[in-house]
Amino acid sequence: MLGLQFVAAALVWGASFLFMKIGLEGLSFPQVVLARLVLGALTLGLLLRVMHVRLPRRGVVWAHSCFLAVFQCIVPWLLFAWAEQDIDSATAAIFNATTPLMTTVLAFVVLPAERPTAMRSVGLLLGFVGILTVFSPWQDGLAGSVGAQMACLGATASYGIALVYLRKFVVPLRVPALAVATMQIGIAAVAMVVATPVVARQALHLDVPVVASMLALGCAGTGLAFLWMTNVVTGWGPAAASTVTYLSPVVGIALGAAVLGEAVTWNAVIGTTLIIVGVLVTTRRRTAPSAVTVSR
Secondary structure: OHHHHHHHHHHHHHHHHHHHHHHOOOOOHHHHHHHHHHHHHHHHHHHHHHHOOOOOOOHHHHHHHHHHHHHHHHHHHHHHHHHOOOOOHHHHHHHHOOHHHHHHHHHHHHOOOOOOOHHHHHHHHHHHHHHHHHHOOOOOOOHHHHHHHHHHHHHHHHHHHHHHHHHHHHHHHOOOHHHHHHHHHHHHHHHHHHHHHHHOOOOOOOOHHHHHHHHHHHHHHHHHHHHHHHHHHHHHOHHHHOOHHHHHHHHHHHHHHHHHOOOOOHHHHHHHHHHHHHHHHHOOOOOOOHHHHHOO
């Protein structure tokens, strides 16, 4: 049962970049994020009731959740959605796999216990080469997508900031993971709703694919997948559960090619392989924070 939930989460998170790409056909990029957050918050709120989990009342937890709402939800999701106006969904999925590398680099600086070793340095170097291979600055015709690819890296850096922050300040508070996810996504949803008249007031062009993709992205990708991975973390442990990150780009590339007809280039395949190997080497014998399950 846990294996099925693990695979389901990998499929949903890998497909989230496809859902964003389809959603952008009828919505602006802030509207995509708004829909994802509102639907995700409603789904997680329902899960809270079903699982009888209560939100904490301590002000410090809510303050930390506000920080996470910005850096684990609003900023990276806006950057990814904006980037996918100019790049393939598969490329966005590939860059998403750099999240553990970003987290490791930031952890070196912020967490004293995280010391750079020779093995981790090799892993970071492999990951950097993989990113450079995907980026392919030596190829012609990429000028229009450089900004979008940098936005993807900015999104994963934001994930890294959030994960290190969560590990340092929130995990010691021993708040249930489902409550943490619901609070940060709920706060982010409220913030986007308030900002809607300014950032998401464009006309909507809704059809079945757009609506279905937003329902899948919000309810499944931001709601149900978190519940599945919470169960996997409980049964397998956070280190094993975090390997879901390695599967997402594979799913993203496959779906982008099959559904949208996106080209699978040699540099994307080689770059993705280097990134995944770099992540495996960097995170070897290392306990990944359980927060990785709420960063997609």
